[in-house]
Structures are given as structure tokens and as C-alpha cells.
Amino acid sequence: MRMIQPDFRIVIDQEKCRKCGRCSFNCGFGALRFSDRVIPEPEKCAGCHRCVSFCPEQAITVELNPLAFRPNDNWTPGHIKAIYKQAETGGILLTGMGNDKPYLIINDHLLLDACQVTNPSIDPLREPMELRTYLGRRPEKLEFKKDAGKWKPAGPPPSTLKVELPILFAPMSYGSISYNAFQALCMAAKELDTLMYTGEGGLPKELYPYGGHIILQVASGRFGVHPESLNIGVGTQIKIGQGAKPGIGGHLPGEKIPSHISKTRMIPEGTDALSPAPHHDIYSIEDLRMLIYALKEATGYKPVCVKIAAVHNVAAIASGIFRAGADQVYLDGFRGGTGAAPFITRDHLGIPVELAVAVVDQRLREEGIRHLGTIVAAGSVRSAADAVKLIALGADAVAIGTAALVAMGCHLCQKCHTGNCSWGIATQKPELVRRLDPEWAAERLVNLVRGWEHEIKDVMGAMGINAIESLRGNRERLRGLGLDHETLKILGVKPAGAPMG
Amino acid sequence: MENIMEVGREVLIPRREEEKVIIDARDVHYRDLNGQIRELAQEGASRIELGNVNGQRYLGAGLTEKDLQISIHGTPGNDLAAFMDGPRIEVFGNAQDAVSNTMNSGKVIIHGHAGDVLGYGMRGGRLYVRGNVGYRVGIHMKAYQKQAPVIIAGGTAGDFFGEYMAGGILVLLGLERKPEEKIVGDWVGTGIHGGAIYLRGEVERHQLGKEVGIAEKIPDQEMKELTALLQDYCREFELDPEEISDKPFLKLYPFSARPYGKLYAY
Structure with a gap:
């Protein structure tokens, strides 16, 4: 039976x-x-x-x-x-990928503005459009001094990270995804002049040449974290939580730890890689500050990003994170993907990233500390439209994980946790991994992001905006359709049909 | 030691004595102090002596110079030797929390007591504490190939000793204990899935995590390795190894390398 x-x-x-x-x-x-x-x-x-x-x-x-x-x-x-x-x-029932339940998708209820008659739209094919984005802390004030009759900046420039477009690659650990998939992300990040986060599995030595486009993750298991790997990237990311499984740790089963994964993570082959739920040296914002500055000391003050899952009190937590000295806060919404998560946490914990971005941006502005750092939004960015809407809600940049996997061939079968991925993406079986050609996958990733880049420029042009900077937190250019009054209030967005001003 | 205390504020610039560089850390911000240490290390300094250290954090964080020796007089702040990979640090005083956080290799000697979360995620090197240690010591220590971290504490430890431990060796000596004083707190080795814990004293079953086994006997080869470690420890603190070997050791070990293998349904 x-x-x-x-x-x-x-x-x-x-x-x-x-x-x-x-x-x-x-x-x-x-x-x-x-x-x-x-x-x-x-x-x-x-x-x-x-x-x-x-x-x-x-x-x-x-x-x-x-x-x-x-x-x-x-x-x-x-x-x-x-x-x-x-x-x-x-x-405990396990699954892969993001939350697939029919909760309201806020991005699908937001509409963008366009110029008509009274303000001119811009043709992005003819006119320059600026998508370049600087990630990190802005100075409190800019000081200039007169040098040989010319005004020049008095101090060193702020230590921000420059990306050519506000689309980054989300942290997916080497271990949860294959070497070839991981390498493809590195190659695409370099080609696009953007950044990728490593996830908790460290960075394989052979990929150190991509260090200029890498942010190395430090999670509670501290796998693959040592002075050399910390310094190879342009910054570090402390992972507190993940959208698909807020509040719980990671667990890469022994079956997914063959020799090459073991080498990068620096743990014996075939043992379970257990990441505890909390970092045991972080029980408070003060403790978080300690790890942030320990990393800065160990890396010569490279920027530190703190990744949290979008949860109910996210605005206050993000404020604490910036006050603790972080340069970026990475908000991962409840629809964010995963290589393996219990159904119960994937489907029932956290809040949508749209709301998280809106409340964090609002809170930081109210407290006068929005300049302290960058907001990176992730957790189901499915299209250029999602990216534009999140930026208009207050994000500085977005990160794509699942979309990147789909570009490489993923069909969202939600079986990542089994390690049997037929497409050679979420597996460590050599016969499956070699199916994915990193060059081919990297080219598709570049194509996808270039396509989105054109689309973003198109809608910016339609809105009469020629720099993504002018779109950040520009909620006046958003309208909600079919969202209730309270949700609109939290988003800071007017209902569709409401006029400007 | 005395001459460092005497130098006072003027000597922010390191003073050189033959091969030794002396820095007075009084009222110096940790960022400046660490910057100076890093600079000296990169210049090839082999011995740095810090005087009047009072709570400065992250000393030695991320240093990779294998031949560097730093001695600290006073009380260093949290995250001493975090991410360190190579140098030797000796503290003549107490240390605070998170010593040897995610340390890769090197040696840290504390002549006094030390605080909580020592050796979190430590992957190699040695941490010797002469006195007592706090809570959550040796959490998620792990070993890889020839790298195996060792923590030896001379006194007692608080709760969650060796929690989540994945590799390496934790030793607790329980020296100079008051009568009836327990050598270790509760929840010892909760979630342990690698490595070994040696206690020079008794422990009751209810103090241990459910993943922890008590070995009936320590194999000879293992005892030999433990003895070698203890001799090294005694050398550092000028202790008599005989004094330590007067009591038998108890070995705690993980029941399984995969304690949660059966927790999930696919």
C-alpha cells in the first residue's frame, strides 16, 4: 500500500x-x-x-x-x-526554494507612475541613464579645503562600494549550490561589475581572483572564515537570519559534504555542517557591534553588511544594526529562497520584503540616520519591475537568488534539499554538477541582468527620472491597487487614483 | 613590567628595547592601538609588549604573522585574538569575553581568569587559561585535517561548556576548587558532534547534554596526547605536571557525528 x-x-x-x-x-x-x-x-x-x-x-x-x-x-x-x-x-518536513503559499504579493499590487504632457519622459536609448550605485555609509558632512586656489575634499573619500547597477547576487552558499553554479555567479558578478554574497560556505581558493566582486559571509557556523578569506573580498556579511527560515540555523547534511566542500568549509568530510540558530557571541545589539568591529579590525575596515530576515520588529532591529556600525543592512523577505528549510518556517515566519523595506527606510529617516548605511532588499525579486518597486519603497539595491538560479536552468521543483538537482545547480554529485557549464550559465546570468537593466532604464525614462538615486524612496511615484488602508499607510504609498502632492 | 608602568602618556610612540617594542596603551583607543600593532607586525617586529591595557578590544584580531609574540599587561577587552592565524599572545592579567573567536592558529596564554564564549568556532591553535572560565566556552570548536584547536582551563567552567562542539579538545582541570564546588556547570556538550572533552573531576549525568557520552576509559594513545598537552600547559604556567596527574581524567565524547540526521523527513 x-x-x-x-x-x-x-x-x-x-x-x-x-x-x-x-x-x-x-x-x-x-x-x-x-x-x-x-x-x-x-x-x-x-x-x-x-x-x-x-x-x-x-x-x-x-x-x-x-x-x-x-x-x-x-x-x-x-x-x-x-x-x-x-x-x-x-x-520535520523539509523543502527547498521560497514560500509558495498564496499570501498577498504586495509588489503585484503596486503600480508605477509615468510622465504625460506636463513633465517630459526621457528616452533611455538617446540619453544617459545613471544606475551606478554606491553601497555603504555616507559621511556625516563633507569638508573641503582650499588648495592652490581650488576647493578640494579635506579628507579621504567615504569607503563605499561601487556597483554599476543596483542588482547584486544573493548569498547562496557553496555547498547548497554546486561549484559550477557558484563559479558562474562569480563570473557574472565580475562581468556586470556588481557584487555577489558568498553565503555561509566560504569561498573556494580557486575563485579568489574574483575577490573584487565578493562579499564573504560570516554566519554562526563560521565555516571557511579565516583572515585570508575575510580579506580576499571587498567586505564581509554577518548573517543573522534568512527569509526562508528566520530564527533558525543552517544544516548542510553530511551527504552534501564531499571533499571539496569540506576543504572550503574546513570541516571533515561527511559530517553535518551545523550552523547554530544564533551566533553565540551575539545576544544583543551591543554584541553585534562587537562582531562588526572585530571584522573591521581584521579586514582593515572593509564595510560590513548585516543580513536579517524581515520579521515583525524589523525597523527597530535595522536601526540598531546601523547604530552598531554596519554599513549595509540586507533585508530578506519571507518569500526568500533556500537550499533547505522546514516547511513550517519557510511558509509561516516573517513578513514580505516590500513592507520591511518601507518601514526600515521610514524609521531610519525619522531617526535621521538613513545615511549611516545601505538597504539591500531581497526575498523574491522576480523581475525588473519588482526591483524598481523595492527601490522606490526605499531600498538602495536588490539582490537576486532564485531568479539567478532560474537563469541557470532551475525549474523551481523545490527539491534542492535532496541534493539530486538534475540541472547541476543544487547538488554536489559530480555527475550532476558537470552538467552545468559555468561559462554558459554565467552568460545567461549576464543576459538576464542586462535585460533587467534595459527595462529599469525604460521605466525610469517613462517616469522622467535619469538617475536611480532619484527613485530611491520616491514613494510618490508608486500607487497601490487593491491594498487595504493600513497596508498603504505602512508602505507610505497612496492608493491608485490619488493625485500628486 | 615596572618600566612599562613608568613610561606614562608621552610614550605613544613605541619604545624599542633590543628586539622588543614596548607600547604604553593607557588611554589609547583600540583602533589606534591595533593599527600600531599591525604596522609593527608588518614591519617584521617579533616581540611587542603592551603596558596599561585596560579593556581595549580586538587585540591581535586577524593577525597572521607566525613569529610574532605579543605580551599584554593589564586587562585586554573582548575578542582578543579573534580570527587570529599564527601569533602568540600572553596576557599577564585577566581576559574578558570571546577570546580566540574563530581563531585559526596561534597560541593565547592567559595568566588570570577569562570570560564567556571563549574559542567560539575556533579551528586551530591553543588557548590556555590559568584560572576559571565563564559560560559557553568552546562553542562550535571544529577540527580540520591537521588543525585541531585546544582549550585548557585550570579552574572551573560555567554552563554550556563545549556546546555544538564539532572537533578539537577541551580540557578542564578544576585546580584550587573549593570543597563541593563543581568543576563545570550544566548543559555540557549540548549538540556535540565531534571532538572530546576531558575533565579532571566528576560530573553528574544530569549536567550533560543528551548527545554526550561518558567514556569508560581513555585509550592509551589518547592519554599520551593529553599528557603532552598538559605538560605544555604546565610549562607555560610553571606548574608541576605531577600535581595535575594526581587525579584521573574523565572523557566526554559525542554519541554521533550527525546528531540531527534523523530529525528530518524528505
């Missing part, structure tokens, strides 16, 4: 199939057996479309298993299957 029925049904058109076996070879989950013909084992199918993509005859269809439970809006198939699984195992 089988209590849990497959999610998908694999249909092979036996007329078209020429029995080449490619589908069977390509499936990382072993859902297509081959013995003189293809025999589907749908209970193993993740719905990742690798077989479909590689079938030369287009003979494979993967469809939702139409097997129906009696319709019940309360007891959904998801609830029922979860109970079956837990009744069998007694375990």
Missing part, C-alpha cells in the same frame, strides 16, 4: 519515443527507468523538466497527477500529504 500518491504523472508517447535513453540518463531523481523502453516511476518525479528538455523527440509530458481528493478548502491536499508523511516518519 502507498499512502502518498505521486504529485506528477509522466506520459511517454511510445509512438514518438526512439528509446535513446537520454531521459533516463538525465533524471537526477531516478524517475525514469530504462530497460528496452522507458518506464516512468512517477513517485520519484520532482517535475524539474530535465527529461522533457533533453528528449530529442518531444515525447515526454509531465503533468499534475489528476488524482483528486474530495474538494475541501480547509483540508488541502498539501495538509493531508504532510500528515501522511509525518505519521510515517515523525520528522
